[in-house]
Amino acid sequence: MKKILLIGFLFIFAGLFAQCNITGADQIQVGERQQYSAENAIADCVDCYDWSYMDQKIILEGNTHINPLTIKGAVQGNAILSLEIKTVTGTSKCKKSIQVIAPTSKVLDVNAQKCNIEIDAFKEVRISDTNVVLEAIAPNNNFNYQWTVHYRNGSKKVSNEKVGTFAFSNEKGIDLVELNVTGKQCIKKISKTYNHNFWYFF
Structure with missing residues (x-):
């Protein structure tokens, strides 16, 4: 019975950390670079991250399969950054909204x-x-x-x-x-x- 409870607790514990969260600036200027990181999800490997963005408002720089990621603002508007992480218990997905603004004078x-x-x-x-x-x-x-x-x-x-x-x-x-x-x-x-x-x- 204790073993069953222990196994159940481990699955619950792993599940809690399977929900990823993207941390970083909510606002970025055109031409500015900012770093964004994944938290709360335990990746199964170093390159088990898959950052993606399908529009042109932000540019993903460098390796998009590692954590953290550098982003550069390109065009004014709202961008949704997506992340998918392979974890020991499956796949964790999360998104972050980033507002791209004009360069500050x-x-x-x-x-x-x-x-x-x-x-x-x-x-x-x-x-x-x-x-x-x-x-x-x-x-x-x-x-x-x-x-x-x-x-x-x-x-x-x-x-x-x-x-x-x-x-x-x-x-x-x-x-x-x-x-x-x-x-x-x-x-x-x-x-x-x-x-x-x-x-x-x-």
């Missing part, structure tokens, strides 16, 4: 205490297959704007329009955009970097 205020420029970010608007418009969020006609676009091939282009129009392509991707907003009291500098996949899926 870096803002630098010159003479920030007196600066009245409230612009903190800009957006990209695709107007054709080869052209993108860059526009400051909540633009003000009283300010002067200077856009500097740095391309992956080393070239750059400057525009002094309030709304900048720039060419782009898969071969001529944009790595960095710098915006200088000039007011009467100060200059605000805003920059944003892009990973290689941003313009491919843009």
